Amino acid sequence: MALVRNNSINGREPVLSPRSLTSPRGLTSPRPLAVQPTPEPVRPLANFPPSIWANRFISFSLDNSELEAYANAHEEPKESVRSLITDTTIDASAKLKLIYSVHRLGLSYLYPEEIDAELDQLFKKIDLHHYEQVDLYTISVQFQVFRHHGYKLSSDIFKKFKDTTTGTFTDEVTKDVKGMLSLYESAHLRLHGEEILDEALVFTEAQLKKIVSTLEGDLANQVNQVLKRPFHTGMPMVEARLYFNTHEEDVSCYESIVKLAKVHFNYLQLQQKEELRIVSQWWKDMEFQTSVPYIRDRVPEIYLWILGLYFEPYYSRARIIATKITLFLVVLDDTYDAYATIDEIRAITDAINRWEMSAIDLLPEYIKPFYRILLNEYDDLEKEYSKDGRAFSVHASKQAFQEIARGYLEEAEWLHNGYVATFPEYMKNGLITSAYNVISKSALVGMGAIADEEALAWYETHPKILKASELISRLQDDVMTFQFERKRGQSATGVDAYIKEYNVSEEVAIKDLMKMIENAWKDINEGCLKPTEVSVALLTPILNLARMIDVVYKFDDGFTFPGKTLKDYITLLFVTPAPSLESC
Ligand SMILES: CC(C)=CCC/C(C)=C/CC/C(C)=C/COP(=O)(O)OP(=O)(O)O
Ligand SMILES: [Mg+2]
Numbered sequence: 001m002a003l004v005r006n007n008s009i010n011g012r013e014p015v016l017s018p019r020s021l022t023s024p025r026g027l028t029s030p031r032p033l034a035v036q037p038t039p040e041p042v043r044p045l046a047n048f049p050p051s052i053w054a055n056r057f058i059s060f061s062l063d064n065s066e067l068e069a070y071a072n073a074h075e076e077p078k079e080s081v082r083s084l085i086t087d088t089t090i091d092a093s094a095k096l097k098l099i100y101s102v103h104r105l106g107l108s109y110l111y112p113e114e115i116d117a118e119l120d121q122l123f124k125k126i127d128l129h130h131y132e133q134v135d136l137y138t139i140s141v142q143f144q145v146f147r148h149h150g151y152k153l154s155s156d157i158f159k160k161f162k163d164t165t166t167g168t169f170t171d172e173v174t175k176d177v178k179g180m181l182s183l184y185e186s187a188h189l190r191l192h193g194e195e196i197l198d199e200a201l202v203f204t205e206a207q208l209k210k211i212v213s214t215l216e217g218d219l220a221n222q223v224n225q226v227l228k229r230p231f232h233t234g235m236p237m238v239e240a241r242l243y244f245n246t247h248e249e250d251v252s253c254y255e256s257i258v259k260l261a262k263v264h265f266n267y268l269q270l271q272q273k274e275e276l277r278i279v280s281q282w283w284k285d286m287e288f289q290t291s292v293p294y295i296r297d298r299v300p301e302i303y304l305w306i307l308g309l310y311f312e313p314y315y316s317r318a319r320i321i322a323t324k325i326t327l328f329l330v331v332l333d334d335t336y337d338a339y340a341t342i343d344e345i346r347a348i349t350d351a352i353n354r355w356e357m358s359a360i361d362l363l364p365e366y367i368k369p370f371y372r373i374l375l376n377e378y379d380d381l382e383k384e385y386s387k388d389g390r391a392f393s394v395h396a397s398k399q400a401f402q403e404i405a406r407g408y409l410e411e412a413e414w415l416h417n418g419y420v421a422t423f424p425e426y427m428k429n430g431l432i433t434s435a436y437n438v439i440s441k442s443a444l445v446g447m448g449a450i451a452d453e454e455a456l457a458w459y460e461t462h463p464k465i466l467k468a469s470e471l472i473s474r475l476q477d478d479v480m481t482f483q484f485e486r487k488r489g490q491s492a493t494g495v496d497a498y499i500k501e502y503n504v505s506e507e508v509a510i511k512d513l514m515k516m517i518e519n520a521w522k523d524i525n526e527g528c529l530k531p532t533e534v535s536v537a538l539l540t541p542i543l544n545l546a547r548m549i550d551v552v553y554k555f556d557d558g559f560t561f562p563g564k565t566l567k568d569y570i571t572l573l574f575v576t577p578a579p580s581l582e583s584c
């Protein structure tokens with residue numbers, strides 16, 4: 001087997017690269033006489049599990065009058081909640097709890113100015129001494145509400161819960177389940193240097209795990225929920241539904257909030273089911289299942305991913321665009337990782353760099369339909385957005401798409417040459433193959449006026465918060481997918497590069513990479529504090545992209561094998577009816 005290269009990764013047995021078997025010359029003995037048809041190369045097929053949804057979401061039929069009825073039903077409770085937020089007779093503590101609930105329910109985007117004005121005023125009035133008399137739960141809620149909205153309330157307010165002699169959290173804290181739960185949520189908002197929150201996270205997690213089986217009712221559900229995933233690292237839309245289900249006592253005192261939340265959930269569910277129908281129908285019409293059947297067929301999962309970036313109704317078109325482009329990325333990634341030969345990968349990258357229909361002749365037959373659809377979709381977007389002078393965002397998305405194709409090629413060349421990159425080299429390319437540059441720029445296309453040229457220029461500076469989100473994407477994916485990819489003889493991951501660079505065990509490498517992810521989260525949290533470099537509307541999708549990695553990869557490779565978390569989330573949002581309005 002002379003054509004098999006040595007892919008030894010740091011002392012592992014040489015990996016038999018499927019791609020190294022793809023040369024026709026490796027499969028046939030030399031026969032100089034008859035002209036042989038070129039045999040089909042051996043391909044690195046992954047046999048990915050099929051979609052678990054088939055055509056389920058295509059049959060949805062939107063009743064516009066129903067949608068309109070929900071839109072109208074918003075008006076009254078929306079105004080009542082606005083009055084509550086601005087009500088001067090509600091005391092500071094109750095007001096902050098109210099704003100906290102409004103945010104957890106996914107409603108704060110309806111009142112950005114009012115909430116900011118309230119918090120601004122309350123934040124200015126804060127006297128840290130005041131917190132000496134306040135309980136852990138209340139302090140933690142206030143800490144979160146300020147931090148959620150970019151106000152840097154000092155984490156020193158938690159100092160009083162530590163025993164000065166032992167340096168650990170007091171026994172009193174251990175007995176306060178609701179307080180610990182809320183402190184655990186707070187700790188996820190930590191910044192660099194906030195050691196008290198680093199400690200609080202470890203402490204409360206251990207304590208809550210210890211007592212969870214002894215709890216009952218809503219509190220048991222809340223603790224189970226937070227241990228699975230705290231609000232700050234969850235998908236906002238799902239977190240809103242879960243909060244509604246398990247925090248009745250926190251919201252039931254405000255009838256209008258309950259009513260608004262219910263109408264809002266129902267409205268959004270209809271709108272989102274329609275968006276999912278549109279992208280599912282498009283996917284079917286484009287016949288990807290026939291032309292590239294080797295890829296992961298994951299339309300609802302990718303739509304969910306994008307919905308995780310932004311759920312506001314006015315980003316409907318933006319979600320459809322970003323979903324389609326992300327689906328293109330899945331085709332590209334799986335083609336490079338699980339189908340194409342190195343020569344084909346070079347040809348596909350070349351054609352994507354050229355970006356002209358005539359380059360289609362360079363391509364293998366199977367990828368030609370994809371190439372045609374890719375160019376046509378971008379062409380349509382360019383036409384659509386040229387009209388209002390927004391074609392710049394389409395160009396930026398296209399350039400990022402070309403860049404990721406080059407990044408994927410780089411990985412393929414490394415594999416082809418049996419080379420494991422140094423860790424810095426890997427990370428430089430890895431931030432590109434994280435896909436988060438393409439996705440976040442593509443997310444801007446349909447966002448409208450807010451995503452202007454200035455916003456794009458900020459993106460082009462590759463700001464710290466974007467880098468952090470890319471790092472989280474790249475490394476958390478690597479930590480959860482490297483074994484599968486290694487077994488298949490795919491390109492070395494960050495885990496392999498780290499092991500090689502620092503000569504450490506796999507266990508240490510994973511621990512260190514998880515630490516890097518933790519630090520990147522602190523960068524993200526810092527980047528969301530006032531004064532922000534750009535508007536919150538532009539930062540939120542970047543924060544949410546990091547959250548979606550946690551959603552998909554916290555426990556396993558939830559994208560390749562979407563039968564757990566993603567199935568539950570898709571069922572909750574698009575299958576299970578939204579909370580009934582009957583009692584309203
Ligand atoms: C890298 C990453 C988590 C990207 C998230 C953004 C996203 C939805 C990209 C589309 C391609 C994709 C699903 C890659 C993850 O799988 P994979 O493990 O096969 O990706 P890999 O080949 O880059 O490792
Ligand atoms: Mg892949």
Ligand SMILES: [Mg+2]
Pocket residue numbers: 333336337408
């Ligand atoms: Mg890949």
Ligand SMILES: [Mg+2]
Pocket residue numbers: 477478481482485
């Ligand atoms: Mg991977």
